[in-house]
Amino acid sequence: MAPAVTPIPRLFSLNPVGADKLPAEDDLINAAEALLTSTRSWTKGKTYNKVEIYKRPKGGSADAWFCRVSRHRKEEASFDRLWKMLGKNRMEKEKEYIPEMTKVTLIKQVSDTQSIWSAYYALPPPLSPRIFTAYQVFRLVQYPQHQRRAVMVSIPVDLSSSEDKGLKELEERGTRGKYVCVEEILELEGGNVVEWRMATCGTPGGMIPKFLVNKQMPAKIAEDVPHLLAWLQSSRSSKSQAADEE
Numbered sequence: 001m002a003p004a005v006t007p008i009p010r011l012f013s014l015n016p017v018g019a020d021k022l023p024a025e026d027d028l029i030n031a032a033e034a035l036l037t038s039t040r041s042w043t044k045g046k047t048y049n050k051v052e053i054y055k056r057p058k059g060g061s062a063d064a065w066f067c068r069v070s071r072h073r074k075e076e077a078s079f080d081r082l083w084k085m086l087g088k089n090r091m092e093k094e095k096e097y098i099p100e101m102t103k104v105t106l107i108k109q110v111s112d113t114q115s116i117w118s119a120y121y122a123l124p125p126p127l128s129p130r131i132f133t134a135y136q137v138f139r140l141v142q143y144p145q146h147q148r149r150a151v152m153v154s155i156p157v158d159l160s161s162s163e164d165k166g167l168k169e170l171e172e173r174g175t176r177g178k179y180v181c182v183e184e185i186l187e188l189e190g191g192n193v194v195e196w197r198m199a200t201c202g203t204p205g206g207m208i209p210k211f212l213v214n215k216q217m218p219a220k221i222a223e224d225v226p227h228l229l230a231w232l233q234s235s236r237s238s239k240s241q242a243a244d245e246e
Contacts, residue, residue: 005056005057005058006034006037006038006041008035008056008063008065008201009031009032009034009035010031011023011027011028011031011155012031012035012155012180012182012201013155013180014063014156014178014179014180014201014202014203015156016133016155016156016157016158016178017135017155017156017157017158018157018158018161018162019107019108019116019135019157019158019159019161019162019164019167020161020162020163020164021161022110022114022116022135022157023135023155025111025113025114025137025139028137028153028155029137029139029151029153031153032151032153032182032184033151035182035199036151036182036184036197036199038056039054039056039067039197039199042054042055042056042057042065042067043055043056043057045066045218046218048218048219048222048223049222049225049226050070050071051068051069051070051222051225051226052068052069052070053066053067053068053218053221053222054066054067054068054069055067055218056199063201063203064201064210064214064217065199065200065201066199066200066201066217066218066221067197067198067199067200068196068197068198068199068200068221068222068224068225069195069196069197069198070195070196070225071188071193071194071195071196072193072194072196072229073192073193074191074192074193074194076229076232077194077196077228077229077232078191078194079148079150079185079187079191079194081232082185082194082196083140083148083150083185085228085232086138086150086152086183086185087138087140087150087152088138089106089115090117090136090138090152090154091104091117091118091119091134091136092104092106092117094119095119096231097224097227097228097230097231098224098227099227100121100122100123101119101120101121102120102121102122103119103120103172104117104118104119104120105117105118105119105120105170105171105172107133107157107159107167107170107171108167110135113137113138113139114135114136114137115135115136116133116134116135116136116157116159116167117133117134117136118131118132118133118134118170118171118172119131119132119133119134120172120174121174121177127206127208128174128175128206129172129173129174129175130174130175130176130177130204130205130206131171131172131173131174131175131176131177132156132176132177132178132179133156133157133158133159133171133176134154134155134156134157134179134181135154135155135156135157136152136153136154137152137153138150138151138152138153139151139152147186147187147188147191148186148187148191149184149185149186149187150184150185150186151182151183151184152181152182152183152184153181153182153183154179154180154181154182155180156178156179156180159171175204175205175206176205177202177203177204177205178202178203178205179200179201179202179203180200180201180202181198181199181200181202182198182199182200183196183197183198183199184196184197185197196225198221200217200221202217
């Protein structure tokens with residue numbers, strides 16, 4: 001008999017939450033902890049340039065979930081640099097290294113660790129532009145043994161239900177996509193290695209068949225890692241060059 005599949009926490013649905021009914025930060029983080037733990041028993045798939053892909057076994061969810069795991073030496077991507085990139089104004093920084101993401105908008109700053117952002121993706125014809133609007137929560141944890149860990153959550157948001165009608169006007173126009181993303185960055189080996197783990201489920205909307213989306217998802221989420229690493233290296237080189245020229 002196959003082992004029971006851990007259910008996906010109910011907060012991580014592709015059904016958008018209302019902008020006036022955002023889940024509490026603690027509830028999202030606790031749900032994220034449960035999901036991240038469950039990914040360690042998911043089915044191993046392909047490895048793309050040292051980026052490992054896992055898939056959640058079928059059962060208990062109509063949506064396909066995938067997990068991406070990569071590990072990086074401190075010289076390549078330290079905890080501090082990854083946290084700076086992923087832990088605040090996330091979409092604003094993603095726009096620097098995700099080619100299709102051409103515009104991002106801060107819809108609402110809920111608190112220092114909670115915000116609503118919208119991203120506009122310009123896709124090649126015949127695909128129409130996509131809009132992804134998400135509620136994002138970030139938390140940094142310091143363990144007693146000085147090991148650091150950060151958890152990051154993004155879930156889809158529906159701005160049309162908000163009493164503040166101005167929020168909806170901040171979104172660009174395009175086909176609405178939806179995604180859930182739960183991540184952690186974890187210091188290992190005394191901070192010399194960082195593990196970046198991400199579990200996600202999503203749909204680009206429109207007429208793209210679900211089976212095709214699921215087929216392409218592993219390679220798509222894997223390519224974000226080298227994109228970020230290349231941008232970090234480029235940024236480091238630019239700063240070094242600027243310092244040499246001073």
